[in-house]
Amino acid sequence: MTRSISPNDLMIRRLQSIHPLSNEEVRALGELPLEVASLESGHDIVRMGDRPKQCCVVIEGCTCIYKLTSEGGRQIMAIHVPGDIPDIQSLHLGLMDFGLAAISACTVGYIPHEKIQQMCEAHPRLGVALWRETLIDAAIYRDWMLNIGQREAFGRVAHLVCELMVRLKAVGLTEGDSFKFPVTQANLADAFGISSVHMSRVYGALAASGLLKVTRSRIQVLDWDELLEAGDFDPTYLHLEKSAPA
């Protein structure tokens, strides 16, 4: 079912989903050299304080951006799926103000900053596409802040499931009404700003309401309309070229 995809393809799909690209631009993206690596869950890809000289592309699995408080709390502020470039901001913000880690077993690719810079000079519209990508990252942060600050835990979870469904569909990684999602509840709890105990209870409530069916490696949406309602979800902030869900 999952035919072998060239490592660059998912990144191209992702960029195409937010910005029209010419054949030549697609070719330029396809020619970016990608050093592929397999990581186990929990692996720190880039640490706060680092000054990376390359960008990371997610090829398989999920990564996250996180920060810690001095009290030991961890907030996950972004979850990445295949095609995403989690640390694209390092191109112009040398010093990392957050950590980037794998939250599932995953495959990533590394591209030297230098190669990206050269590509942007040769194809200025790709530079704009990347800028736009960073702006959409920010739009997602805004939506997460609304989610965390104003909704109860039940709604927060519903909202994220809607978001993931739409983002994964845009790169062709949904399978009907479900998608692969091997992220632990403890990690999700850190993304919602709740305890892992409560996370378990909320998942239970979502299942009891007949909205979702969840296993350790997959989420299945049983009632998309009710889920949209529960998550108060509007995909505008994802700024996709065309965004029709499930």
Place this chain on the structure above:
Amino acid sequence: MTRSISPNDLMIRRLQSIHPLSNEEVRALGELPLEVASLESGHDIVRMGDRPKQCCVVIEGCTCIYKLTSEGGRQIMAIHVPGDIPDIQSLHLGLMDFGLAAISACTVGYIPHEKIQQMCEAHPRLGVALWRETLIDAAIYRDWMLNIGQREAFGRVAHLVCELMVRLKAVGLTEGDSFKFPVTQANLADAFGISSVHMSRVYGALAASGLLKVTRSRIQVLDWDELLEAGDFDPTYLHLEKSAPA
């Protein structure tokens, strides 16, 4: 004390604080045409769903970015001070996914997108500076998410006061250990994801602890070291060229 500042000057100061600029670049920024307007608190500058053809620069007072839930909750996800360009993202993200409003009486300036585009073509390094500015906006979102998701209300407020002190100092708008801040507690509550009743209690607690002295239009820091501690504050995420506080 506050000698008359040209409307463009604060924006230039802000950009200089995050990116070195040549004299020629400063001149180009100074020549941007700015249509100045006075707004009263509560005025909506740009609405969600709009497609603005200009950017807004804050000259005096405070503006905020916000989103609403269908339940009527409002989350403020950014507060802007003079020199900031709140909707700079509209340059490459045509559709507004958030609202921009004045949260104090304020003076703003409008610059047509077209003029900014022309400036970026003539001075590519200014384009990079603006990209960098949007990346720092995102870095601030990340920090707010950590604040809202992982800290108790007391720490959230302490953290924001630290941030404002540093940002205002960078554009020369602090007065010793205090700064002008005519924002209501109800607005702040929406920024912290708490009720206005609790906001009042937290301000009380901060004052009782001897960290702050607050009036309706001004915040005075009484104990900077304790405030840093209480807010668990590290200014790295602001990405200022040199960031020495109070």
Place this chain on the structure above:
DNA sequence: CGGACATTTGAACACTCTCAAGATTTGTGG
């Protein structure tokens, strides 16, 4: 089949909320 890790469940507690009333401050008109 054992062991590490992840999830579930119960119970007491805490931070924050809502509702409601009272106290202050600010702005405006006389």
Place this chain on the structure above:
DNA sequence: CCACAAATCTTGAGAGTGTTCAAATGTCCG
């Protein structure tokens, strides 16, 4: 310059959502 209206802030009390601690159950991998 005073008086009143509107907005903002403060304070009290009861209710909730989510927390912590602790132990039991379940799942995956070597």
